[in-house]
Amino acid sequence: MSEVIGRLGRVSVLAEDVADPVRPVSKDDFLADAQRYRRELLAHCYRMTGSLHDAEDLVQETYLRAWKAYDNFEGKSSIRTWLYRIATNTSLTSLDGRKRRPLPAGLGAPASDPNGDITEHREITWLEPLPDAPHEDPSDPSVIAESRESVRLAFVAALQHLSPRQRAVLVLREVLQWKAAEVGTAIGASTAAVNSLLQRARAQLDAVQPSQDDTVDAPESPEAQELLAKYIDAFETYDMAKLVELFTADAVFEMPPFDGWYQGPENIVALSKKHCPAEGPGDMRFTPVIANGQPAAALYMLNRETGRHEEFQLHVLATRADGIAHVVAFHADGTLFEKFGLPRVAT
Incomplete structure (x- = not known):
């Protein structure tokens, strides 16, 4: 898993906080302009929750909250960064009291006998798959490669072993490459607390060790x-x-x-x-x-x-x-x- 984190640390295009164009003059103009971030916000909420259904709802909630609060947006950060802050906190609120979404291998039981009975558990909130972005055409093809790296099943399943705040810190720091102070501002924590959360998150991921999936082929290869x-x-x-x-x-x-x-x-x-x-x-x-x-x-x-x-x-x-x-x-x-x-x- 440390190899996966290392590769995510090279996501420079996704992490780039490019200055937004001229600030839209109305909330409706803002909402229309902000739709270009929908797919990456969906991926962010999916990494946080492990659920496509929940991620879709959270993105909708993110846009609703942003639209309501837009008059108070001071432009101290880009709209993209502001939306990520809202999406992160919306995700953290939704995860409060919820159980993690595992895959069967993450339940802690040893490998099963293929000739034995199989047991269905619909009551468990399982990890869900994420469809690929349709017709995505970024200016740099590495955007697709790196964004796919950060939603691979092995990585998202490993994130489920972290507490919600550890998950948020690791995603913001390692996937989006935010600075510790920026993460602290986003989640209401000190820089020292962010660094501590990140250290514990990295250790937890190393303990999970889904090493067999650390180096996999790109889907179109x-x-x-x-x-x-x-x-x-x-x-x-x-x-x-x-x-x-x-x-x-x-x-x-x-x-x-x-x-x-x-x-x-x-x-x-x-x-x-x-x-x-x-x-x-x-x-x-x-x-x-x-x-x-x-x-x-x-x-x-x-x-x-x-x-x-x-x-x-x-x-x-x-x-x-x-x-x-x-x-x-x-x-x-x-x-x-x-x-x-x-x-x-x-x-």
């Missing part, structure tokens, strides 16, 4: 695309022997809301054979997408009663030079595919 294509083909043709060959020796597979997690290629394939409702080639269809800045694929499973392939899971992959290192298969809940702009039934 030829390597990642090739592995994703082979992964899809192995499932669609129901070639389990081919699937074994795609995973790294330490690969992890998990599928919230089921609480188990599985390690090693043979165990992952054994899990698929025992618990996947597919019976053979043609039962599964996949649509490639990008989630959390990682290669992903939406799985449509054949419903034998209707004869249609219906929404089932969203598989988010972490790929490395030696293969697929991690898969989180999020079960469709009636809204998941819609959030990714996907139909509920394959055409």
